[in-house]
Amino acid sequence: MRLDKFICKSTELSRAEATRRILAGEVIVNDKIIVDEITQVHEDNVITMGGERLKARPFRYLLMHKPANTICSNTDGDYPSLFNLFAMQASARQDQTIDKLDELHIAGRLDVDTTGLVLITDDGRWTYNITRPDKACNKVYRVGLSYGIADDKAEELVAWFKQGIQLQGEQQLTLPALLEVLPSQKNESKEVLLTITEGKYHQVKRMFAAVGNRVISLHREKIGEVQLDVEEGQWRYLSEDEVASLSR
Secondary structure, three states: OEHHHHHHHHOOOOHHHHHHHHHOOOEEEOOEEOOOOOOEOOOOOOEEEOOEEOOOOOOOEEEEEEOOOOEOOOOOOOOOEHHHHHHHHHHHOOOHHHOOHHHOEEOOOOOOOOEEEEEEEOOHHHHHHHHOHHHOOOEEEEEEEEEEEEHHHHHHHHHHHHHOOOOOOOOOOOOOOEEEEOOOOOOEEEEEEEEEOOOOOOHHHHHHHHOOOOEEEEEEEEEOOEEOOOOOOOEEEOOHHHHHHOOO
């Protein structure tokens, strides 16, 4: 991570205060004075400031059930920030996770009207493993559709999604996606499960638009092996096994 970020994660200093200390020549990395705040450092480096070795606080890994009409942002916008809801709950629990809240980010954002599983962390490398398409991390969505999928068309649609969908404005097909048409008492289903490994802008909605349908509800149920298991608006810490499963 950047040196100024490392100092913030190791002390109570703000980013601006950390930068001032770096520019003043007070920070030494592996016996060398560093005066550039964007220098990349690793937790195994020996980093001292004012003669004291710095140790970064442990990373935080959380799961939250995002309600509709909230935004995956650290501050409010046209809709309330998911982080404000998180902070209020953490405060009520007297949980110190809310300390340095601005260091946290969401590993794979959801649209304002999309609900379900979001992962919150301050570990950028962990987020990389989740969000990079070449890491092939599965994200499972429950999708409600405007138009039903007839039983005799389901197999064809499943094959279409598996080979990739041509999105409007995109040159390449989407990566192979797994579509499961959920059973219905009628001869057509308006609900499916969709598993994708990438996260293009409004991807799920655009995929169904490309095949002549429209998404009316969207809910993320699972990322990798991590399953959503808390009530709407609630959050919990991830287990060590869950964190490790998304680090591969």
